Amino acid sequence: xxxxxxxxxxxxxxxxxxxxxxxxxxxxxxxxxxxxxxxxxxxxxxxxxxxxxxxxxxxxxxxxxxxxxxxxxxxxxxxxxxxxxxxxxxxxxxxxxxxxxxxxxxxxxxxxxxxxxxxxxxxxxxxxxxxxxxxxxxxxxxxxxxxxxxxxxxxxxxxxxxxxxxxxxxxxxxxxxxxxxxxxxxxxxxxxxxxxxxxxxxxxxxxxxxxxxxxxxxxxxxxxxxxxxxxxxxxxxxx
Amino acid sequence: xxxxxxxxxxxxxxxxxxxxxxxxxxxxxxxxxxxxxxxxxxxxxxxxxxxxxxxxxxxxxxxxxxxxxxxxxxxxxxxxxxxxxxxxxxxxxxxxxxxxxxxxxxxxxxxxxxxxxxxxxxxxxxxxxxxxxxxxxxxxxxxxxxxxxxxxxxxxxxxxxxxxxxxxxxxxxxxxxxxxxxxxxxxxxxxxxxxxxxxxxxxxxxxxxxxxxxxxxxxxxxxx
Numbered sequence: 001x002x003x004x005x006x007x008x009x010x011x012x013x014x015x016x017x018x019x020x021x022x023x024x025x026x027x028x029x030x031x032x033x034x035x036x037x038x039x040x041x042x043x044x045x046x047x048x049x050x051x052x053x054x055x056x057x058x059x060x061x062x063x064x065x066x067x068x069x070x071x072x073x074x075x076x077x078x079x080x081x082x083x084x085x086x087x088x089x090x091x092x093x094x095x096x097x098x099x100x101x102x103x104x105x106x107x108x109x110x111x112x113x114x115x116x117x118x119x120x121x122x123x124x125x126x127x128x129x130x131x132x133x134x135x136x137x138x139x140x141x142x143x144x145x146x147x148x149x150x151x152x153x154x155x156x157x158x159x160x161x162x163x164x165x166x167x168x169x170x171x172x173x174x175x176x177x178x179x180x181x182x183x184x185x186x187x188x189x190x191x192x193x194x195x196x197x198x199x200x201x202x203x204x205x206x207x208x209x210x211x212x213x214x215x216x217x218x219x220x221x222x223x224x225x226x227x228x229x230x231x232x233x234x235x236x237x238x239x
Numbered sequence: 240x241x242x243x244x245x246x247x248x249x250x251x252x253x254x255x256x257x258x259x260x261x262x263x264x265x266x267x268x269x270x271x272x273x274x275x276x277x278x279x280x281x282x283x284x285x286x287x288x289x290x291x292x293x294x295x296x297x298x299x300x301x302x303x304x305x306x307x308x309x310x311x312x313x314x315x316x317x318x319x320x321x322x323x324x325x326x327x328x329x330x331x332x333x334x335x336x337x338x339x340x341x342x343x344x345x346x347x348x349x350x351x352x353x354x355x356x357x358x359x360x361x362x363x364x365x366x367x368x369x370x371x372x373x374x375x376x377x378x379x380x381x382x383x384x385x386x387x388x389x390x391x392x393x394x395x396x397x398x399x400x401x402x403x404x405x406x407x408x409x410x411x412x413x414x415x416x417x418x419x420x421x422x423x424x425x426x427x428x429x430x431x432x433x434x435x436x437x438x439x440x441x442x443x444x445x446x447x448x449x450x451x452x453x454x455x456x457x458x459x460x461x462x463x
Contacts, residue, residue: 069459077245087381131400132408148460155452156414159416162415
């Protein structure tokens with residue numbers, strides 16, 4: 001295969017860098033200061049974006065896993081691992097940014113609010129994915145079991161969210177119906193909305209870019225392993 | 240065809256029950272563990288009478304989940320240790336029937352354990368747990384738990400880490416089920432049975448989805 005990255009990927013790198021930089025500028029200079037919470041509210045743009053990327057990755061992984069079970073093609077397995085790996089990091093940073101916001105607004109880093117708890121659970125569900133992979137030696141089994149687990153996990157996650165919605169929550173709902181009397185809820189102005197949507201788009205590009213790189217990396221790893229194996233076989237034979 | 244399918248499920252269920260009668264291995268461990276946890280919870284939580292109705296449903300399902308994990312693990316590991324799992328798979332029958340048979344026997348084990356657990360909870364925590372709708376919650380909750388559990392158990396038993404892995408995989412995945420079961424039980428114990436209906440529906444949905452998933456992917460887990 002090609003030694004350098006594909007041209008399209010390099011283009012995507014450039015676009016992503018520009019988009020994320022612009023998003024950061026928008027957040028800092030364009031979006032207005034929220035009246036009550038002040039500067040800390042600005043974490044909202046990247047908080048939602050990172051979590052969005054997290055969920056996007058878990059969805060991508062579930063689709064890739066279904067495809068892997070149907071076709072048995074290695075590249076789907078690479079895609080699933082890559083997507084979950086990236087999403088795990090993004091989801092964690094989503095939780096951390098939320099924590100940073102919660103400290104001044106809710107006066108605590110962490111509450112056992114159902115939505116926070118469910119976010120932590122999602123993180124654990126997918127951390128277990130890697131524990132599962134590590135405890136399997138056969139490559140084919142690893143891919144197959146991981147695919148089954150990724151599907152089951154992705155079905156369980158929305159159900160966790162639904163069950164959480166059915167419980168009471170103190171987490172502000174910005175998108176969807178506005179609930180009054182919840183600390184931290186704010187009315188979104190058009191400038192905020194533009195910044196928000198722009199960040200979402202920028203992070204989606206960032207995700208696609210990282211995913212592509214990670215899949216290439218996975219393929220390289222696979223290639224190097226086969227090369228190593230072939231060399232060992234060769235040495236065996238020549239002995 | 241349809242009758243044969245049910246016969247396979249019945250045969251596996253019967254085999255597991257018979258084994259358990261001949262040499263009890265799975266069920267006693269589950270029950271003893273469950274009873275132990277009642278006492279340990281009591282110490283750990285410095286239990287106050289005012290907290291009864293709030294704590295009991297949570298403790299009930301926590302106990303069920305943990306000793307359920309124990310039972311699922313053991314029941315599948317037995318098959319693996321004696322290589323009888325391969326024999327089951329060699330049999331010229333549908334694999335989903337093997338899965339359903341295994342699931343049915345574990346479902347029954349958990350229900351038996353809960354049947355012992357509920358009166359004990361009633362006595363030790365002094366709450367009235369004799370409600371028909373609570374039995375329904377137990378039925379649905381443990382059905383969902385075993386369908387996810389046997390699926391994850393069949394995966395974990397084939398790994399290096401075996402026993403450790405099952406709770407790590409199963410507990411987070413079955414969390415929505417446990418939330419719904421706890422909430423439904425809490426409403427019923429508090430006497431507001433009509434509020435438990437959305438949670439009961441939720442349990443049914445979870446059961447159906449996980450039965451469906453297990454049905455579809457069980458083949459790929461056990462194939463060599």
